[in-house]
Amino acid sequence: MTAFIVRRLLYAIPTLLAIITLSFVLMHTAPGGPFDGDANLEPEILDNLKSAYNLDKPVSIQFISYMNGILHGDLGPSIIRKDYTVSELLRLGLPVSLSLGIKALSLALLMGGVLGAIAALRQNSWVDYTVMTLSMSGIAIPNFVVAPVLTLFFGVYLNLLPVAGWGDVRHQILPVIALALPQVAIISRLMRSSMIEVLRSNYIRTARAKGLDHRRIVMRHALPAAILPVVSYLGPAIAGIVTGSVVIEQIFELPGVGRYFIQGAIDRDYPLVMGIVIFFATAVIFMNLLVDIIYGVLDPKIEVE
Numbered sequence: 001m002t003a004f005i006v007r008r009l010l011y012a013i014p015t016l017l018a019i020i021t022l023s024f025v026l027m028h029t030a031p032g033g034p035f036d037g038d039a040n041l042e043p044e045i046l047d048n049l050k051s052a053y054n055l056d057k058p059v060s061i062q063f064i065s066y067m068n069g070i071l072h073g074d075l076g077p078s079i080i081r082k083d084y085t086v087s088e089l090l091r092l093g094l095p096v097s098l099s100l101g102i103k104a105l106s107l108a109l110l111m112g113g114v115l116g117a118i119a120a121l122r123q124n125s126w127v128d129y130t131v132m133t134l135s136m137s138g139i140a141i142p143n144f145v146v147a148p149v150l151t152l153f154f155g156v157y158l159n160l161l162p163v164a165g166w167g168d169v170r171h172q173i174l175p176v177i178a179l180a181l182p183q184v185a186i187i188s189r190l191m192r193s194s195m196i197e198v199l200r201s202n203y204i205r206t207a208r209a210k211g212l213d214h215r216r217i218v219m220r221h222a223l224p225a226a227i228l229p230v231v232s233y234l235g236p237a238i239a240g241i242v243t244g245s246v247v248i249e250q251i252f253e254l255p256g257v258g259r260y261f262i263q264g265a266i267d268r269d270y271p272l273v274m275g276i277v278i279f280f281a282t283a284v285i286f287m288n289l290l291v292d293i294i295y296g297v298l299d300p301k302i303e304v305e
Contacts, residue, residue, distance in 0.1 A: 116191025
């Protein structure tokens with residue numbers, strides 16, 4: 001297992017390097033710049049600003065300078081938020097994004113697992129059809145559509161929940177639900193198909209033939225096996241929640257890393273966008289590795305070559 005982890009970490013290095021390179025090139029070749037909104041600046045002042053952030057040099061030189069800073073743990077200063085470095089903004093926004101992501105993932109696993117198991121146990125009944133219809137709707141409708149609908153219904157019409165800000169638990173309900181719903185839909189379908197397959201397996205038939213209680217068969221024998229595909233999906237689920245949080249934080253005006261990313265992209269704040277891209281990419285790579293390790297622990301049949 002140790003050799004497997006080391007190999008995966010070594011594979012992550014070129015992957016992360018490719019992501020950084022592609023993101024850097026795309027950001028610097030896109031039209032516009034961080035100082036385009038300052039139309040009243042004198043040419044000399046504009047040249048000095050570009051020189052201060054190395055924007056007056058060729059893209060290749062800028063990339064080498066940026067990579068040198070990364071190797072020394074320096075993500076650079078924010079161009080637009082002049083009083084902060086990128087590392088400081090990440091430290092400010094990370095608690096909000098992390099709290100939002102953990103709660104959304106927990107809700108998705110709980111609701112998706114329960115709904116999928118119930119649909120499998122009531123296969124071809126109205127319960128099964130209802131769950132699958134809702135899950136297909138959840139997959140088809142993106143969270144940037146769900147979020148305004150939830151805001152309009154629960155916040156404006158019913159006036160039950162706040163629609164913006166990050167304060168007490170009531171402020172977190174709508175963002176967490178909006179972020180979790182697509183993953184609830186996918187996990188429920190995955191859990192249903194896995195549960196049906198497990199319930200038809202030979203060892204479940206043997207348990208039934210021995211007269212074991214149905215509840216015990218489901219809880220002790222079927223669920224632990226059926227949940228393995230869901231565990232393997234945690235990597236893509238985490239990636240989906242990370243990317244979804246970028247939109248959700250902007251819609252609900254949450255002071256998280258995702259909102260900084262959107263604002264940085266609009267303002268062409270190159271160091272801020274690059275720092276968040278590196279953070280998100282590293283988090284997704286690490287979580288995929290962690291999921292693979294957990295899957296290997298839960299399933300003893302898995303061998304690491």
